[in-house]
Amino acid sequence: MAATSDRPRLLTGDRPTGRLHLGHLVGSLRERVALQDSHACFNIVADLHTLTTRPRAKEIRELPQLVRDMVLDLLSVGVDPERTVIYLQSGVPAVYDLAILLQMLMPANRLEQLESVRDMAEAAAIGRDKPAPMSLGLLAYPVLQAADILMARAELVPVGGDNLAHVDIARELAARFNELYGELFVLPQARASRVPSLPGVGAAEDRGRKMSKSIGNAIWLVDDASEVQRKVGSLEDEGLVAFVDAFVADEDPRAELIEAARTGKVGAPAIREAICSAIEAELRPIRARRAELADERGRVEEILVDGTISAREVAYDTLQRVRELMGLEALWEGLVAATEARAEARKAPY
């Protein structure tokens, strides 16, 4: 199992707020799959993070389906449970402890200045009758994310552009912990994908924005060939260039096609066809794997449960070391030792 290997560790993952799409594929999933050869990988299904903006009971009731769909998507693209610990964040109690302890080491104003947190608050307000004020949980989101990264003692964190700032927070917390209590954490490094994101598809205003679950301007991993074709049909100019850049695999034809698209040497229909054919080549085996896995009753759930149990061990081990270095373990052990000595003394002959 990945967790017990000697390879450098990596953590990545997503909030289970909807199906994965091509933006995820190019921005993160491909890398996640490739890095399984060199790293011990952790893939978090970050359900607690959804509570920062979606804490309502009816939103939580959607989680079982969203979580299952997400793991199915991950397995379909090639995340391999033999090499990657796929786990449910809320099922790993030691992470809550670690997050509370790390909160002591992070200046509040550092978080208030983070654009990503503000953006999430804004996005969460969309479509609400009454936008909620930013919760403490949302402000503390990057520290909980740092707890995820540091509990796994991950050295590498493949991220989309949004989360670069959060890996900085994890680095700062790791450095601060090491400085205050002694060396424990390797400072995690962010790693951005060659193609961090895709433009959206659909109506003009949606194409102007990044492909996103919450906007819905996406080509989903579950879309079939005709749906992909229809959506690629909405792309124009720079959108086409971005898709060529993301999906034409070989560097030379890719550069040529981008040049041809920009100069008008090859027309949009031919470029769309090249894009569709490249996407289809990538999605076909993913679709086949998904169908196979979805058929096998309980397989997805078993992988997630087993992964969560593995993650618990890793997290508990890290928490123990954290408590030891901080001195909290000595405090508790001292109390227990005195109590045991008293129990021993009771046994002494009168």
Place this chain on the structure above:
Amino acid sequence: MAATSDRPRLLTGDRPTGRLHLGHLVGSLRERVALQDSHACFNIVADLHTLTTRPRAKEIRELPQLVRDMVLDLLSVGVDPERTVIYLQSGVPAVYDLAILLQMLMPANRLEQLESVRDMAEAAAIGRDKPAPMSLGLLAYPVLQAADILMARAELVPVGGDNLAHVDIARELAARFNELYGELFVLPQARASRVPSLPGVGAAEDRGRKMSKSIGNAIWLVDDASEVQRKVGSLEDEGLVAFVDAFVADEDPRAELIEAARTGKVGAPAIREAICSAIEAELRPIRARRAELADERGRVEEILVDGTISAREVAYDTLQRVRELMGLEALWEGLVAATEARAEARKAPY
């Protein structure tokens, strides 16, 4: 044990940052002892809360002694482990979980406006070469305190004046939780002591401030009679009146003596003598109990360990109900059930 009785529950406690003093006695400890007859009591030794302002390793290394001294003080004044669960906050893992979940329900700006949090940040900066910026942990302090109160499902929270605002936070979180997920928490009520605090003793500038551990302008519970006399000797005018009000037990002589002090009918030396005699009557049995307990090796530690184990059960039970009402338990149980069904299916004959 208190935790399992049907009485309404009560939670109170202190940060183990130093010995307890007469301000604690009149502001909280007397009430804590008296309410043991009517309530199932929880007394938290809030070591995690010390990390909000004292996170350094050398500060944490002082905790074992500070924690032992605090429990010894509590037992000496009459907090009774048969009726009060005395427990160590950091030894109750479910509280961290609960705090993280409650953070999702608390607007960050509500906390930023709290005077108490600002005051703690200022107090923490005193005597430091470089005052630290306010940590997220300090900002989140009232939510962690709410988690303590709500994990015990306490209905009553005896507090000094400083903490009234924090019980409001716990009430708001309880109400918000009940509204979002279903009725679980009784809204906790704060209860202030008749005498919430005492003026300090010693030099003029210390007498002008509230008696406080951090300033050191205190008469400690461990002070002997001559030390008490020396410190009471520093009191004048309104200080004397406040001490008469706090320590002369019967209402009628108290009112008379206050009147006499204000009109100058009785001189300061006679009033000081009355105060010293009242304090000595209260401290003498406390001193005797402390000496007895301190002598019994491991007794204090055993009480704290047993109390912490009791608190763990209560906290875990509350956390389970919280997770059930939120829907997080259904998420996990669903995964486990599907996994078990798969394991069952494996056993079927081919």
